[in-house]
Amino acid sequence: MSLTLIGSPISPFVRKINIVLLEKGLDFEAEPVNPFSPPDDFRETSPLGKIPAFRHDDRIVNDSSVIARYLDRIEPNPALYPSDPFEAARAEWIEEFADGGLVPVIGPGIFQALVLRPMMTGAEPDEEGAQKVIDQDLPPLLGYLDDQLADGEFFVGDSLSIADIGVASPLVNLRLAGVVPDRDRWPALHAFTKRMHARDSFQAVISPITRGIGKRWVDLN
Ligand SMILES: N[C@@H](CCC(=O)N[C@@H](CS)C(=O)NCC(=O)O)C(=O)O
Structure with missing residues (x-):
């Protein structure tokens, strides 16, 4: 499984996902992107031009809250969303x-x-x-x-x-x-x-x- 966190470490939204990955013990690569001077094709990865974006093998997930939820489903331990x-x-x-x-x-x-x-x-x-x-x-x-x-x-x-x-x-x-x-x-x-x-x-x-x-x-x- 290849996981890539796309964004900049000074963004609090990117940091949220970085922490989720670390707390779950998931190995990942970091791909730096500054959303204010993005690569030409960045909107293909992030339709709103925002960071973070996330790549799991060849699939893309956008938005930190959606990504956090996704990670909780693919790696439920430790669970970061209560069951109640x-x-x-x-x-x-x-x-x-x-x-x-x-x-x-x-x-x-x-x-x-x-x-x-x-x-x-x-x-x-x-x-x-x-x-x-x-x-x-x-x-x-x-x-x-x-x-x-x-x-x-x-x-x-x-x-x-x-x-x-x-x-x-x-x-x-x-x-x-x-x-x-x-x-x-x-x-x-x-x-x-x-x-x-x-x-x-x-x-x-x-x-x-x-x-x-x-x-x-x-x-x-
Ligand atoms: N709801 C989004 C917000 C992401 C967001 O606004 N990221 C900022 C960086 S902290 C960004 O990419 N700004 C660039 C822009 O708005 O064009 C999320 O949770 O991922």
Whole structure:
């Protein structure tokens, strides 16, 4: 079986799949693609021009949530989608909250403003613009996630699920921008971030990125 993850390691959606593959112990190749300067025929692989795309032998699967689900079906251990229907719905909702809520705020407003745009264009980081997003747009999202965790180790049930991976993946971009969920304001989410990012799977993806773009990375102790 040949598995290829197509995309860039700085994308939180690509990272989500990278972590799923590592947690399941699946061997795969990484094929780097920058969606903003893609190869000419990229739309044949990814009809919306987005990353990640995924190749299993000669078949293509698109969209991180669809790919994660697919991987759970071809390699059910460990299961990342709970078997109980309501718990599965909760895990998929938290994954969607991260994809559709956290990423659009952390991505353009914070990570791109402070890390990516300066790196690509040499522009100064937009500290003021990013601070507004950090003060106004981010707190309700982090507050919701903190409430959902309550005092649990995982978002759903007693084991790792796609909810945890979906949330912890964009939190890597937040840390790359020098921001972490505040320990006093969101203690459960702060502890979750620390725990998740210390897992072997996250360490394997975080180490090479921080070597490249880790200037603002915040350590958690
Ligand atoms: N729903 C998609 C979103 C993927 C996505 O938006 N990826 C970004 C990179 S983080 C991308 O490819 N952007 C390029 C574009 O929108 O043209 C998924 O979960 O895979």
